[in-house]
Amino acid sequence: MKIMKSALFLVALPAILIAIWWIATLNNTSYLVPTPGGLITAFFDTWFGDRFWDDMVPSIARLFGGIAGAIIVGVGLGLLIGSFRTLRQLLEPLLEFFRAIPPPVLVPLLGLILGISDQMKITVIIFGSVWPILLNTIEGVRATDEVQRDTARSYRLTRPHRLRYLILPAAAPQIMAGIRQSLSIALILMVISEMTYSSSGLGFAIIQFQRNFAIPQMWSGILVLGLIGLALSLVFQLVERRVLAWYNGLREVQRA
């Protein structure tokens, strides 16, 4: 009964909205809005043929490459900078400035320096989405409990061990919050880099559709990007729940 009720809550509003959409497009007058059936046909026809390998897979590969790169660079540099106070103070204003630059301006910049290639697109994603991860990691390392740090040192834990068993877990909640912010930036940058210079990829395809007034296809492209965004946030929530299981448990205990 309870499961039925929550399932009902899950589908009620989407069902109502789709019904309204369906009724509104019954005698279709606007070329801008496809019918629900038309959109679904366009979705399967467009994306599950050649475009799947030509556009969708390369885009997603670049996106994941960029995200992985941003996490490695962000956490690595963050641990380094966060561990040394002088280094942190030296770089703090500089990093604040870099973070404040709207990431999309990196597309023409790196396009100029690196030319138009896959590396350039991945570099754009890394450069644009690394800042939340980097700054959050620094902050997380810095906020590691002083007593725990002294304890670890007086037990003569080696530096790699302290990093692995104390600092990294202590900073994990902050790091995950940074990664969550950078996911949406990475997706935006993937689309923009493909819209600006590319001959393949989702961003490129969507702009092509719009220029040719292929409206249902264009909408199906928007749907694909939405589904990728949704999948990304679901995967992230799963990973976060696993990585931070100890932390969420601790918080619950403290609250109770």
Place this chain on the structure above:
Amino acid sequence: MTTLTAPKAAERVRSAALRGPVLGVVGVVGFLVLWELASRIGLIDPRFFPPASEVLIRLGEYLLDRAFWRDVAATMWAWFLGLAIAIVAGAVLGFLIGASRFLERFTQSTIEFLRPIPSVALVPLAVLLFGTKVQSELLLIVYASIWQVLLQVVYGTKDVDPVADATAKSYGLNLWQRIRYVVWPTTLPYLMTGIRLAASVALILAITAEMIIQTPGLGKQIILTREGGAATSMYALILATGLIGVLINLVMRFIERRVLAWHQSVRMEVAG
């Protein structure tokens, strides 16, 4: 003895407090010097990577240029309008949804589906609907930043202390008074966080829309300088967007601190 050491200790404290900012300035200057050197010795092709001094001089020239300020004004106006719409709409919807357990469950799946859609996916739609008019830009800005406000406000209304609400009820406060004196103060810090996040997202989308849709503003200029091969100007404009970003962050933090001066988190920060 103590009279002798006290000033020294004070001096040490002062020099420690100065250390951070001084090192920060050293970092910035060091970065500029490295940039200058990397370009001068040709580590990266100077055609694509002009030296820092030339870029800074160009930025200075821009600051005296009326056309540059027109572009800044266009970008900031779109940013402000989009942000204002997103804040008002997001806050109203957030309070409505947060106030009712039913509405929250009813809308959750739809919100969770719509929120991750990247705003740039709407570029083609915006172009078809509005062309290069400012409405295109606003559509992208509002769509990207409304979720930040909406979700924070929903969290905030959920955070209302049930005991405080029950107390207010038993003291005979009516619905409006409870909203004013119980719900509003609890939600305000969340709303401010949402506004701060939305402000930087709105700038990103304003620049993006100008770059891709070519609505007037700094983003369009950046693309034009790139197509004209004026690398120095492009770097100067990118620095300008970064400075605007820093300025927005500072102003937002200042407003947040002023509005929440009474709140525990800010009071603790000031005391500590």
